[in-house]
Every structure is written in structure tokens, then in C-alpha cells.
Amino acid sequence: MRSRLALAALLLTAGCTTAGPDFRVPDRAVVRDPDAAAPFLSARNPAFDQAPVPDHWWRLYDDAALNDLVAGALARNADLRVAEANLEQAGALVREAEAGRAISTTVGGGATLDRPNGTGGSLPGTIGYDIGISAAYPLDLSGRIARGIEAAQANAEAAVAARDYVRVAVAAATTRAYLGVCSANARLAALDRILKLQRETLDVTRRLQRGGRGTAFDVTRAQGEVDATLAQRPAIEADRQAALFALAALLGRPARDYPAGVASCAAAPQPSAPLPVGDGASLVRRRPDIREGERRAAAASAAIGVEMAQLYPQVSLGGSAGFAGPVSGLGSGSDFRFSLGPLISWSFPNRPVVRARIDAARAAQRAALAQFDATVLGALQETETNLTRYARERERLADLTRARDTAARAAAQAGKLYHFGRADFLQLLDAQRSLAQAESALATSRAQMLDRQVDVFLSLGGGWE
Template identity: 40%
Template sequence: MKRLAALLPALLLSACAVGPNYKRPAALPPEQVRLTEALENGAVTPSPLPAQWWQLFKDPELDRLVTQALAKNTDLRVAAANLQRARAVLSEAGAARLPTSNVSGQFTNSQQVVPALSRTVTNDFFSVGFDASYEVDLFGGVSRSIEAARADAASAQAAVDAARVSVAAETARAYASACGFGEQADVARETEELQARTLDLTQRRLAAGRGTQSEVDQATVLIEQARAQIPGFEAERRAALYALAVLTGDPPAAIMDSAAAKCRTVPAANEPLPVGDGETLLARRPDVRQAERALAADTARIGVATAALYPKISLLGSTSLGATQFSNLGSAQSFGYSVGPLIKWNFPFSGAARARVRESKAVAEGSLARFDAAILNALKEAEQALARAGGAALREAALRRAMTASADAARLSRTRFDYGADSFLQLLDAERQRAQTRAALAQAEAARADAQISVFKSLGGGWETAKP
């Protein structure tokens, strides 16, 4: 017993964790993470990204919808449940550092025939016991398991944050899409009304003998083309609303009574978008953090597999009380104990343990590749989103100028037509250009909102204010 007590501190002091110690991969140099598209892009500014970026659209209904989605979205609930599971696994791994024990109690009644005595002997035996064991983490298998579980929990937390980023962005996108299709449907109705007035004019001219049936047919074609667009836009608007309802955790039918169903103007962030810099982007993106923590966990598992190559040493101890009569339990004669070390070693090796080490190393190599890919993908998505946002802003500005010019041209052509200076074909062409430009502007407004939301999503914001 004294030798065992002297041996235990030596074992604990000599304990070491086998396997590689994790080191975070070196960061890319600043020139490689610079956001090139943000340098000469008038649609953005290097100011820090606010945590609740959707408030930049200054739309109370959008704020309400995103807040509700972050509270009720089903994907977020799944991610939160996965996080709770990962934390429970961490607690389970930590418990391996503690001794295990159990208490037992037993009563047996036995009967045996003794031929020499020509009679049956009956015996009763009462026993209670307490067993305890403790695994000495001599080669770090337990500590590496805890290290891996802790990294897994952090990776699960990053997955929750990534889900929040996606839910906030997709909620804003669905809302902007519904508003955009509503606006395009209204533009088609306005075009239909204008074409209806032109058709009425041509019919009156035909009745007065000043027009032709061909002019009436051409005006009819234009009004029917505008009318045909309305059902498609309205159907897409309702489809976007149904998607929005599910994102916010509500049944699809519930959205039709909300303010979102009445939206006919695409939300816009009219000020330059604050995007920060590339280094801040990579530090904020949850998917990068998730990949880094997964790499840390898989690196720790190399140590777990390596520790299996070495002996496992456990300290065992038990005490017991046993007597043929219950009243004698606790007497000196009923007491017994055992204590000592247990050494287990998988020897000779069959090759399976070493194969598991190679397997864990290969998994870690794959996780490193995924981490590198996450960084490159984050930079790629940001650059693509910034490029498209800049292009969308320039396209919308150009179409606004074109809309002003086409509207002036259509008014002038109608006036000249009324006085006989322009032909009917010239009037139709001017009105057709005005209608096409107005429809293109409505599409450009929707595309600009979608591009702005894509920028915010690529920046990985929207999770910072969440409760832990």
C-alpha cells in the first residue's frame, strides 16, 4: 500500500499527452486578404460593419421580420440543439478524469446436500461492497479527448452563428424579393393603364375615319403584353411571401395578413455599405471559425488514437462486508478490501491501432484543406458580392437617367401626335421604350437590394448580438 501511494505521484508527474499539439495555421499576409473590389467602389465604405446590418435599410417591417426569424427559425433550433449535444459530449469527456465508483448489495440463500451427513445444509450470506477505479491519464488519451470535445463544442457554436447569418440574410432577401415582385406588378399595371388610353385613342381615331385597324391591333398587342406580365409577378410575390413565412417560423398562410404582404417598394440601403476590411471579415465569418475549430478537434484526435498504442494504467480499490447473518455485517470479521494497479496493453499489436493513428492523421489533413478552402471561399464570396453590388448600383443609376429621358420622350411624342407632328408608330415606339425602361428599372431596384443583402451575408455579420 505504501509503495502504491509513493508510485501514484510519480505517475501523475510523468504524465504527458502524446500526439501533436495544435497550432492555428498562420494567417495570410495583409496583401492577400485585401478586398480589391472595395478599393474603388463607390457603393461601399471601409467603415466597420454594424452587428444588425439590416437596420441600414431603415424598414421597420424588415427589422421585425429578421428579429422574429432569429427567434423562431427551425434551422436555428436544430443548430442550437446540436450545440447542446456538443456541450453534453464535452461534459461526458471531462467526467473521464474523475474516479468511477459503484455500490453493491447482495443476499444469497444456498442449499447443498451432504451425503456423509445424510442431510441438507442451508446457508445464508449477506454482503455489501464499494468499488472504485481511476484511470491514470499517463499518455494523455483522456486530456486529448477533452481537447477534441471542447473544440467540437466551439465548432457547434460557430455553426449556430453561421445559421444566424444565413437566416438573417435569407429573410431580408425573401422580403426584398416579395417587395420587388409587387413593385414590378404595379409597374405592369401602370403600363397597362397607359396602353389602355392609347388603345382607346386609336379606337376613337378608327371610328372617326382617321385611323386604321392595324393601329388598333398594334395597341392591343401592347396592352395584352403588359397585362400578361401581372399574373406572373403576383405569383412570384406570393411565393416569396410563403418562403418568408417559413423563415420566420410561421405557417405560410399567416403571412398574407402581415404588413410584408402589402409591401410594394423594394427596401434599399441608400448610403454606401460599410464593409470593413479583409482581416476583419475572416475573423468575423462563422464558417471560417467553424472550420478552424474542426481542425483543432481532429488534431486532438490524433493524440487520442496515439494514446491507444500505450498501456492503460488504472488504480482499483474495493471494500466489502460479508456475513452469514445480517446482524454481523460491520463486525471486524466481516470486513475485507483489495487495492492495487491494473495495467492493460494491447500487445502484440494487430495493426488496427496504428491504422487508426494513420486514419486520424488523414482526417486532420482533410480538415486543414477545408479550413484553407473556407478562407479562400470567404474572400471569393466577398469579392463577388462587392463586384455585383457595384455593378447593380451603376446599372440602377443609368436606368433612372434612362427612365427620366424615356418619360419625357413619351410625353413629347403624345403631344406631337395630338397635333399631327408624329405618326402613330412614333408614339407607340416612344411608349414602348418608356414601358420597357420602367420595367427594367424595377428589376434593377430588386437586383440592387439582392446584391446589397449578398454583400452583408458574405461579410458574415448578424450573429454578434445573439445570446450565448
């Protein structure tokens, strides 16, 4: 009796608390640092507004074609289908872990032939049978099952966050590709304007040569400027086609099935107001990769409890019922049997091995927490960097716009002076070359600024609900 009481006391002591630590974000985690929740340093620029980032940030461009493309990509993108399948798998693993708490049943039966020593060879002996069903319910006094469920649920929540981050990336990539098509068309239009001016100069030069006022050398130099400008066109057209192919892939289509209507986009849309960026606190709440990192750390913490539970016995409440006896009495009430009681399983594990696994689980949790910190730091750095780059690109764009306007006036003035014989041909070509370079730099900066805008929204984690 005393031994039974001692064993019961041991089991109760083991079951007082769930094995392993309860997860909480450490006080010294980066996410708890007040500086991580502060307004962005780079958001002081008038290009930004500290209003919350909208979920559907691409609607700030007020472009119906873009809205349709993003909606189509979020509905059919192959990477999102992968993420959804991973989420379903994680959900199935949660159900598997929860099933560990369910009652398990076993049905069995058998037959025996009993022939005592000395029985005559002609006698068959006694044929017996045993048929029954048993059931066991795990009490989980050590918390092994509970920690396993906790780990599976945390991993499932991390899979949700990973899916959300794919949505963010798909929305940003679709917007970037669409704006890339529009920007390429705008660059081609700027190139055509320069070509028109250069070809007009070439025609004038040819007429002057035929009239004896120009030289073949002047014609050759004018033709060289036209050819140099034409040489820029294939690269821009290739960029446009690459953006169209990217849109096809994002929409879940083969490359040749790109949205042909988008190819004619003449000018990239622009948000009509400063970009809403929120602050550090809203960034930490919104970024799915930060949420995923926190959930991975929680799963790693629960895994410690799973390993620690191996140090304790596993106890179940079990019962069985059935019939056993000679076949001659099959089904009679006297053959019925029934039992109910605790079932104790303790494999007396190799404790050094279990301790090593516990140490490994603790190290994995420290790594997960460090990765969580790194994710928060990376998100803050990425956001500040992209805000700064966008603000500086806007300033650069304004400078390049003024430079282009100045170059255009200079080219017009050079044309008039050349026409009246007050400037030589080289001065005209230099002025037109400067205008061509200014137009090219301006078009490139406009495209770069749009890219920077998408970078800002991507780093802010907008694009999921």
C-alpha cells in the same frame, strides 16, 4: 522489486506527455496569409465604406417593419431551433467526455455454499458471503481522456459557430424576402404606369377610328401592346406571393399565415450611406463558417491523441472495502476487508490496427485543415465577387435610369407629334414600347441591386453577436 520499479518507470514515461499533437493553425494556412487580411480590392468603389460591419446590418435600411420581421425570424425560425438542439447535443457530449475523469464506483455482493469432499449428505456445509464497494479514479497518464475532452469541446465550439451561421443566413433570407415583396410592388406600380399610358393611346386610337382618322389595324396594334404589358403582371405577382410565403416559413409559420401587412409595402427601403464592409481581417474574424472550420480542425487534431493513447496502458487509482466470510459472522469486525492501490489495464492492442487508426486520424486532420483553407478562400472569393456585382449593378441602375428618362421624353414627344399629325401611329407605338421596356428593365435592376446588397452582407457574415 526490480520488476515493479521497471513497470513504474514505464508508466511514468508514458505519462510524461499527453498523446498526440497540440493543435495550432499551420503557418502556411491561408488564414495567416497577409493578403487574406488586406482591404478588399472591390471595396475601392464609392458604394462602400471600410467601416466595420454592424451586427444588426438590416437596421441600415431604417425600416421598422423589416426590423420586426428579422427579430421574429431569429426568435422562431425552425432551422435555428435545429441548430440550437445540435448545440445542446454537443454540450452534452462535452459533459460525457468530462465525466471520464470522475470516480467510478461499483457495489457488489454474493453468496457461496462450501461443502468439502466427504462431507455427509445430511450436512449443509458452510454458507459464505461477500459484500463490498469499490471505487476507481483514472489517472489518464496517456492523456486519452484529456484529448477526448479537447475534441468534444472543439466540436461544441464548432456547433456554436454553425448556429451563428444559421443566424446569418436567416437574417439575410428574411431581409431578402421583405425587400422582394417591396420590389415586386414597385415593379407592379411601374407596370401600371405603362398600362395607363398604353390604355390612353388605345382609347385615342378607337376615337380616331370612329372619326375616320384611324384604322382597325391601328386599334389592334394598340390593343396588342396593352395585352403584352398585362402578360407581365402574373409573374411579378407570383414573385411577390413567393416572397410572402418565404417570410412565413422564416417566421416559423405555415405558408398561408404570412404577414399580411407586409404585402402592401410600396417601395423597398435603401441604406442612406455607403455599405460598411470592413476588410479581410475583420471578415476572417467574423465569418462563423471560418470559425467552425478552425474548430473542426482542432477536434480532428485531438482525435489523433485519442487514438495514440490506445498504445499505452490505462492506469487508475482504486480501492475497495466490504465484508466477507461465513454468514454466521455477518457484520463482525473480523470479516471486514479493505484494499487500496493502482489498477493497471493494458489490453496489448493489435498494434497494426491502432497504427492504422492513427494514420486515419492524421489524414482526417489534414482534410480538416484543407477544408479550413478552402472555407477561407471561398469566403474571400465570395465577398469580392458580391462587392463587384453590387458596384456594377449600381452603375447599371444609373444607366437604366437615364435610359428610362430618355424613353419617357421620346414617348411624350411622339404622342404630341402623332396628335398633330406629324408622326404616324407606328412611331408612337415604338416610342411607347421602348418606354415600357426601359421601365421594366429599370424596375428589374432595382430589385437586382437590393438582392446584391443582401448578398454583400451575407458574404460578410453579418447578423450574429
